[in-house]
Amino acid sequence: MKNTRRDFLKIGAAGTAAGLVARRAAAAIPQQAPAADAPNFLFINVDQWSLDCIGANGNPHVKTPNVDRMIREGLQFKQAYTANPVCGPARAAWFTSRAPSETGCLFNGIPIGSETIPDFGQWFSQAGYETVHMGKWHFAGREQYNSFEKVPVGSAMGEHLDPCVARTMAGFMDARVDNSRPFLAVLGLHNPHDCCEWWTYNAQVPSEFPLPDIEADLPPMPPNFDVFPEPEPFNVRKVYRPLDRAKNWDKQWWQFYLWSYYRYIEMVDEEIGYILDALNRSPHRDSTLVVLTADHGDGHGCHTMNGKQYLYEDVCNVPFVVYGPGFVRQSGREDADHLVSTMDIFPTLCDYAGIRPPQIIRGESIRPLIENIRPAKWRDFVRVETIGTGRMVRDSRYNFKYIEYHGDPVVQLFDLQNDPWETRNLASEPEYAPQLKKLRADLAAYEAQLETAPVHPKAQKLIAREMSGLSAAEDI
Amino acid sequence: MKHGNLTMSWSRWSRDPSKAFRGNAGRLKIKTRHLKKGFSTLNVDWCCRQRTKHHPAMDGEQVQKAQMVVAKDSCRTPVGWNMSAFATTHAGTVLDYTRLDESAAVQPGRIDFSTAGSLAPRSVEYTSALTTNWSLLAALPWMREKYKLNELRFDLLEDLCFLRRGLHLTDEGRHDFQLGGKSVPLYGYKMMGAGIQPTWFWLDEGHRPLLMITGPVYSLYLTDLQQEVAGS
Numbered sequence: 177m178k179n180t181r182r183d184f185l186k187i188g189a190a191g192t193a194a195g196l197v198a199r200r201a202a203a204a205i206p207q208q209a210p211a212a213d214a215p216n217f218l219f220i221n222v223d224q225w226s227l228d229c230i231g232a233n234g235n236p237h238v239k240t241p242n243v244d245r246m247i248r249e250g251l252q253f254k255q256a257y258t259a260n261p262v263c264g265p266a267r268a269a270w271f272t273s274r275a276p277s278e279t280g281c282l283f284n285g286i287p288i289g290s291e292t293i294p295d296f297g298q299w300f301s302q303a304g305y306e307t308v309h310m311g312k313w314h315f316a317g318r319e320q321y322n323s324f325e326k327v328p329v330g331s332a333m334g335e336h337l338d339p340c341v342a343r344t345m346a347g348f349m350d351a352r353v354d355n356s357r358p359f360l361a362v363l364g365l366h367n368p369h370d371c372c373e374w375w376t377y378n379a380q381v382p383s384e385f386p387l388p389d390i391e392a393d394l395p396p397m398p399p400n401f402d403v404f405p406e407p408e409p410f411n412v413r414k415v416y417r418p419l420d421r422a423k424n425w426d427k428q429w430w431q432f433y434l435w436s437y438y439r440y441i442e443m444v445d446e447e448i449g450y451i452l453d454a455l456n457r458s459p460h461r462d463s464t465l466v467v468l469t470a471d472h473g474d475g476h477g478c479h480t481m482n483g484k485q486y487l488y489e490d491v492c493n494v495p496f497v498v499y500g501p502g503f504v505r506q507s508g509r510e511d512a513d514h515l516v517s518t519m520d521i522f523p524t525l526c527d528y529a530g531i532r533p534p535q536i537i538r539g540e541s542i543r544p545l546i547e548n549i550r551p552a553k554w555r556d557f558v559r560v561e562t563i564g565t566g567r568m569v570r571d572s573r574y575n576f577k578y579i580e581y582h583g584d585p586v587v588q589l590f591d592l593q594n595d596p597w598e599t600r601n602l603a604s605e606p607e608y609a610p611q612l613k614k615l616r617a618d619l620a621a622y623e624a625q626l627e628t629a630p631v632h633p634k635a636q637k638l639i640a641r642e643m644s645g646l647s648a649a650e651d652i
Numbered sequence: 653m654k655h656g657n658l659t660m661s662w663s664r665w666s667r668d669p670s671k672a673f674r675g676n677a678g679r680l681k682i683k684t685r686h687l688k689k690g691f692s693t694l695n696v697d698w699c700c701r702q703r704t705k706h707h708p709a710m711d712g713e714q715v716q717k718a719q720m721v722v723a724k725d726s727c728r729t730p731v732g733w734n735m736s737a738f739a740t741t742h743a744g745t746v747l748d749y750t751r752l753d754e755s756a757a758v759q760p761g762r763i764d765f766s767t768a769g770s771l772a773p774r775s776v777e778y779t780s781a782l783t784t785n786w787s788l789l790a791a792l793p794w795m796r797e798k799y800k801l802n803e804l805r806f807d808l809l810e811d812l813c814f815l816r817r818g819l820h821l822t823d824e825g826r827h828d829f830q831l832g833g834k835s836v837p838l839y840g841y842k843m844m845g846a847g848i849q850p851t852w853f854w855l856d857e858g859h860r861p862l863l864m865i866t867g868p869v870y871s872l873y874l875t876d877l878q879q880e881v882a883g884s
Binding site: 239308328333335336344347351352373374436439440445446447453457 | 702714737738747749750751752753767768769770772774811813814815844849867868869870
């Protein structure tokens, strides 16, 4: 359902968002007030940030003092996975806690297939939270002003608008006087996604390196830069890797790309620090749980790839940090044992707020993990999908990972314990047949429970393009 | 260019390739007024405009207005300021819940901030010389002519909010560009460091900063300049 201009005129500018949120949400969402001591939430999401591109995670070539501090004073999940390594589907999945094939958001611009799947903006608005969304949204088919009460700023390029988005959130914290109800604030920062524009404008390598003063300081490429874990699926070989944008790049130009990507990361790190600083100076410091994650990572040269859409670790394994002095037990912990999904955010917020989550969700509350209570049972695999053509499943017990693309006989199996950079495809090696069988069974069992949405005609077109060897186009 | 009261206006532009946001733009206007004893005031009007055509609030402006006092030195080092930031609807109505009114005083090695609202004061340490993205535009015209400098090192406080540390500005010399069959000389300065994309400033023969380009998508173009009174 789409709002018309007439809707806005009827309701009037003031209170438009709150009115629409209540109206939209009424049919699908049961009334339930949050607990008396329900906390505030600040969900900071960034775009295209890979887990290993953080100073605190051992990367000396990028300075991220603010996220480093979040990690030092909070809790970092090292085995966190996006539901889909593309902006739109990833965001639809974290807002709804449903798999992309259930929301129908299979790629950017492909709208959610059902209005009855609630998102957490609607859910918390209806429960009485003050809900505010600033910055990047990118959830096709659902407008943020139908889910959140306050939406003062949208999203453009990171360098252009991220500072405004961050400052507006600081203004929200400074100006807030009505503390009669808790808030849920979502801050969508666009960077380091501006790297996508970098490669658009730098597809051709000039004859002379344009910045000779940094030539000696260019960062090294990841250890799997020129390693291809063969055999590789058709999509990886023919669709994702040989994109026009990088086909003329030599190694130095890749290093220059990586150098630029790191600067975008530093840019957004400062904006994250600014917001954390505002929160810590506000009356809400001890009553606000902060979650930071990314919709996906960037290839940043791993397997000679940049961008996203495929299923290697550099784009699927995302930063995921929980921060809040009143919430994280034993700060500075690093959880490398439990598999976490960005679909866990919705139920986790519900758990802390004392609100029932929707009846059907695919995530689980990570509150026990935040409070360092080892749950008796936790998921032993996590699934990621892409475009509707590819799926991966990652096992926690044996640290194996399986990838398949629809209709492609070439599948991949990686031993992440011994080969974290995914350099050796073990799928055809007989001694790994049991792992292959187990992960295929996990994938089948998981997918059997999904309520798959009809494939949107745009998505059908997109999938056909992928299968024929053309890359997914942003205008589809 | 002479010292004097000066008003410069730039158009802000994003080369965003997505159609939905290509209309985003904005403005920067800086009025410089000279005080006695080696200081100036900068009155800054800065905004980022959105045209999403989705929602009245989202189609508004992100506005910052600041009154700064800066030293008349090579960095136009900020001494203190009052800043007001807010978002407006498309009709120009201020969204009060976004309002941030902040003042700051710069001490050696430290900036002390305080707001009019509920946030406690904060201090931010800087490690070397200090400038801002706005006072730098006021400093650039004098770098070559008056101070005879071919490089500067500083921390830069962007939009009076975000500290970019350890930046390095270098004089890139004269470049002659061909425009409409004529040769137009421009003087380039390059700024680099952590937390920014390489940024180029281009000044004309009158040392006026005509153009700033940072990264692949974001730039400022000088659109108007008024030299009001020749001053000290």
